[in-house]
Amino acid sequence: MSRFVRWVLVLVVALLVAAGCGGEQQGGGEQTGGEGGLVDRSDIRIVMVTHGPPADPFWTVVKNGAEQAAQDMGIDFEYRSPDAFDVVEIQRNLEAAIASEPDGLAVSVPDADALGPLVRDAVEQGIPVVMLNAGREQWEELDALTYVGQTEFEAGVAAGERMAEAGVNNALCINQQQGVATLDQRCNGFEEGLGGTVKQVAVDGSDPTAARNGIQSALRQNPDANGMLTLGPAGANPALQALEEADVGEDFVFATFDLSPEILRAVRDGRALFAIDQQPFLQGYLPVVFLTNYIQYGVTPVNEVPTGPAFVTRENAEEVIELSRQGIR
Structure with missing residues (x-):
């Protein structure tokens, strides 16, 4: 069985469990289904700790997916993220989450050493x-149940080939x-896939004006560039x-x-030309579903679950725009 087929089967099972076992409820912890197993879902509390600032629309969708899963599963849920990317603040958030003794923990790991x-x-x-999202190379050695996210280097290669x-x-770049680390992997993969010259440029994404100015400067300094x-x-957005x-x-x-x-x-x-969609809604949704079913039933995927890359092009952008308005894409 191919990896893609395994992933489709895992997703179908997860969504069927979400639809069939979660019951009808108004929010996390208020549910009519999910009894049985080792514990009742109403007794489960899951915390998600990510490295994504709230102002980043990508992480808004991740959070939306996680909160939807908590509602579908009928569990209590908490989401923690830093105000800006700051490893020390992420460490504090993770330490606090662990100290609160949750039943399950979903976490992105952009810095494995820290x-x-x-x-x-x-x-x-x-x-x-x-x-989820970051830490694909470390999830097994850290004894996590699974990893949900994109294969970043390979996605970068695919982007380079298309360009x-x-x-x-x-x-x-x-x-x-x-x-x-995942962003470095994207640039490195892009360079390999393009097979041409790639200049990596660092900008401050937390300051849109500074980012725009930095990109403008890079364009002036690299007049021979014919892609970005x-x-x-x-x-x-600043670009x-x-x-x-x-x-x-x-x-x-x-x-x-x-x-x-x-x-x-x-x-x-x-x-x-395109936008690469790693489906952040699923990156938020699936960890909550997987943890809930592991805590309640002791079942879990036996391999990582890829959510991308999927490409949005001019042909399908309009339908994705409507889902974006709903905070799903």
């Missing part, structure tokens, strides 16, 4: 952990959040503004990872 020991501590204390097909051979890849909305103000020519190709309303409109209107 956060990995805390994940291991949680597991050793008997708290089941599902990792090469569009004629790009000299590109800028804009990193809006330095220190996040950004790694998320915090880089893509779209910078490109509108720059004289890059009609043949310049722009594309990005992840989605936002601005990105989707750019894809629909032909100002962006």
Whole structure:
């Protein structure tokens, strides 16, 4: 059985369990189904700790997915994230989550050296952990139940190959959040897939004006560049503004990872070649479902669960825009 087929089966089972076992309820902890097993779902509390700032629209969708899963499962749920990407603050959030003794823990691990020991501590204390979005290379050695997310290097390779097909051979890769290993993997994979020249450019994604100015400066300093890849909305939205103000020519190709309303409109209107969708709704939703079923029934996926890359292009952008308005895509 292929990896893709296994993933589809896991997703179908998870969604059937969510629809069939969760019962009808108004919110986490208020449910009529889910009795039986080792515990009742009304007694389950799960905490999710991520590295994504609330202002980043990608992480808003992750949070929406997790909260929807908590409602569907009928469990109590708490979400913790830093105000801005800050490993020390993420450590504090994770320490506080572990100290609260949840029944399950979902966590992104952008820095394995700093956060990995805390994940291991949680597991050793008997708290089941599902990792999401970042930490794919470490989930097994940290004894997490599974990992839900995208294969970042391979996604970068796919992005490079698509842009090469569009004629790009000299590109800028804009990193809006330095220190996040998954973003480095995206740029590195992009360079391999493109097979041309890639200049990695760091900008401050927490400050849209500074990010736009940094991208404008990079365009001036690299006049031979004929393409640009950004790694998320915090880089893509300022990049779209910078490109509108720059004289890059009609043949310049722009594309990005992840989605936002601005990105989707750019894809629909032909100002962006594609956007890579790693399906953040599922990255929030599935860990809560998996943890709930593990705590209640002792069942869990036996391998990681990939959620991307999926490509949004001009052909399907319009339908994705409607789902974006609902906070799902």
